[in-house]
Structures are given as C-alpha cells and as structure tokens.
Amino acid sequence: MHGRPEAAPILDLHPTHCPYCALQCGMHLRQTASRKWSVESRDFPTNKGGLCQKGWTAAELLDHPERLLTPLVRDTRSDALRPTDWDEALDRIAGAIRRTQESYGRDAVGVFGGGGLTNEKAYQLGKFARVALRTSQIDYNGRFCMSSAAAASIKAFGVDRGMPFPLADIPNAETILLMGSNAAETMPPVMQYFQAQKSRGGALIVVDPRLTPTAAAATLHLQITP
Incomplete structure (x- = not known):
C-alpha cells in the first residue's frame, strides 16, 4: 500500500510585511524543501492577522513561471529578446546613458x-x-x-x-466621517477597526456617490450627486 506523500518539511519562516499599500500589514512567508513559498497569518498590531487578497497572494510572484530571473536584451530592434548576464546588461545601460547625455545634456536622462x-x-x-547621473529630472x-x-x-x-492618530484610536471614536473612501476594498484589514467602533455605539458616516462595500457597512451613507 502506498500512503499519502509526506508534506515537504518547512525550512524557514520569515516575518515580513505586505508590500502593496501604506497599511503595511504584517505577515509570514514560509518556505518548504520544495522551495515553494506561501503566506501565513502573523499576529501584528496593524492588521491583527488579517490580509486582503493582494497580501494572501503576494508569494505567488516568487514562483510565477513568467517571472524574469535574468536580463533580456535585443541585438537589434527587430530581434527577439535573448537572455544575458548582468555585466552585459549594465554595460548597455551605462553606454546608452552616456551617449544620450553627451549628445543632449545631463537632463536628457530622467529617473x-x-x-x-x-x-x-x-x-x-x-x-x-543627482550624484551619479547628475540629472535634475x-x-x-x-x-x-x-x-x-x-x-x-x-x-x-x-x-x-x-491619519494623524493611530489605528487603535478608531474604535474609541464617537463619530467617523469617511469622504470618498472605500477602505473595505482598498484596505480590507482596516475595516475591523470601524466594525469595533460601530459595535461600541459609534457612528460611521460615509460620503460617496457610489454604493461601495464601505458605504454598505456605514451607519449612515450620504450618497451625494457627483
């Protein structure tokens, strides 16, 4: 009889942050012997273990089959891209920058x-x-x-x-006014603070012409005309 294959042993656990928005939710990255990465919950003051879809799927980029792992260059504009090493790629970049600035001035190159x-x-x-390229652009x-x-x-x-105050202040507020903000879709983990505020008897007022998930969660939705 063949039993179920054993799970790949976990090699490492990395505490880190989601890179996608200013909320900077805490999360863990796990790596197994098969070199696969996955996202796991992390007890962190900002998001308290919660993540949005962007956070939960952040590790998929690490193993995506179309992820670029080496520089690609064209020998001519009509040629297909070919892999190369970093020495050739950086030499090409430096040469192009140097030629452009020599012909058109330092500010012809922007960053x-x-x-x-x-x-x-x-x-x-x-x-x-400003120091290496000496461009103001x-x-x-x-x-x-x-x-x-x-x-x-x-x-x-x-x-x-x-916000000029910590997230922890939100549950203690008597009234909160959100204007044009749709936190339920842009920063889902922050909604737990608004829910805590409402559960304590606070009022959440959303001003938005759209009927967003945030507006649906409000105690009062002012659906103004755009």
Missing part, C-alpha cells in the same frame, strides 16, 4: 521611481539620479496619484491624507 519603494530605496534612487508615480490628493487635502483640511 522615474514608484510609491512602492522603501524610504531607503527612494533615498538611494535620488542620490543615484527625477519623478515618481505619485505625481499622478498620491501627491495631487495630498496637496488637495492640505489645502482643504491642513493635513495630508495620512
């Missing part, structure tokens, strides 16, 4: 970052642009998203979009 960078990586990217995706929202919030309310 574009992203809101998903850690503070340390963002600092290094800025230093690389540096930007990031927040210019088209988060920065405009932050500027509007500062002008309207005197504060950025971030």
Whole structure:
C-alpha cells in the first residue's frame, strides 16, 4: 500500500510585511524543501492577522513561471529578446546613458521611481539620479496619484491624507466621517477597526456617490450627486 506523500518539511519562516499599500500589514512567508513559498497569518498590531487578497497572494510572484530571473536584451530592434548576464546588461545601460547625455545634456536622462519603494530605496534612487547621473529630472508615480490628493487635502483640511492618530484610536471614536473612501476594498484589514467602533455605539458616516462595500457597512451613507 502506498500512503499519502509526506508534506515537504518547512525550512524557514520569515516575518515580513505586505508590500502593496501604506497599511503595511504584517505577515509570514514560509518556505518548504520544495522551495515553494506561501503566506501565513502573523499576529501584528496593524492588521491583527488579517490580509486582503493582494497580501494572501503576494508569494505567488516568487514562483510565477513568467517571472524574469535574468536580463533580456535585443541585438537589434527587430530581434527577439535573448537572455544575458548582468555585466552585459549594465554595460548597455551605462553606454546608452552616456551617449544620450553627451549628445543632449545631463537632463536628457530622467529617473522615474514608484510609491512602492522603501524610504531607503527612494533615498538611494535620488542620490543615484543627482550624484551619479547628475540629472535634475527625477519623478515618481505619485505625481499622478498620491501627491495631487495630498496637496488637495492640505489645502482643504491642513493635513495630508495620512491619519494623524493611530489605528487603535478608531474604535474609541464617537463619530467617523469617511469622504470618498472605500477602505473595505482598498484596505480590507482596516475595516475591523470601524466594525469595533460601530459595535461600541459609534457612528460611521460615509460620503460617496457610489454604493461601495464601505458605504454598505456605514451607519449612515450620504450618497451625494457627483
């Protein structure tokens, strides 16, 4: 008789954080002898073990069959991509940057970052642009998203979009007003704090023309006209 195959032994357990939004939920990454990764719950003050779909599936990127594991280059524009090593790839990049700046000036090369960078990586990217490349052309995706929202919030309310208080204060609030926010879909783990606030008799007011899951969970939904 053949019994069930034994489960691959767990080699390591890594406490880490979900990389996808500013909530930075805590989670564990597990790796087995088969080198597969999986996400497991982690008792962390922010999310208290909960994760959204993005967090639970974060490890799938590590083993995705289409994940790039080596640089790909074209010898000519019409050629197919071929794998190469980092030495050739970086030499090509450095050569292209050098030729462009020699022909059109240092500011002809720009650097574009992203809101998903850690503070340390963002600092290094800025230093690389201004010190190594000596270009003033540096930007990031927040210019088209988060920065405009932050500027509007500062002008309207005197504060950025971030909360000036810890999440733990939410359950103790008598009344909370959410305007255009759909936390139930953008930051699902934070909804447990609003649910705790409602269970203690607090009022959750959502102002949104849409009937979102957050609006459905509110004690009062003000469905204004856009």
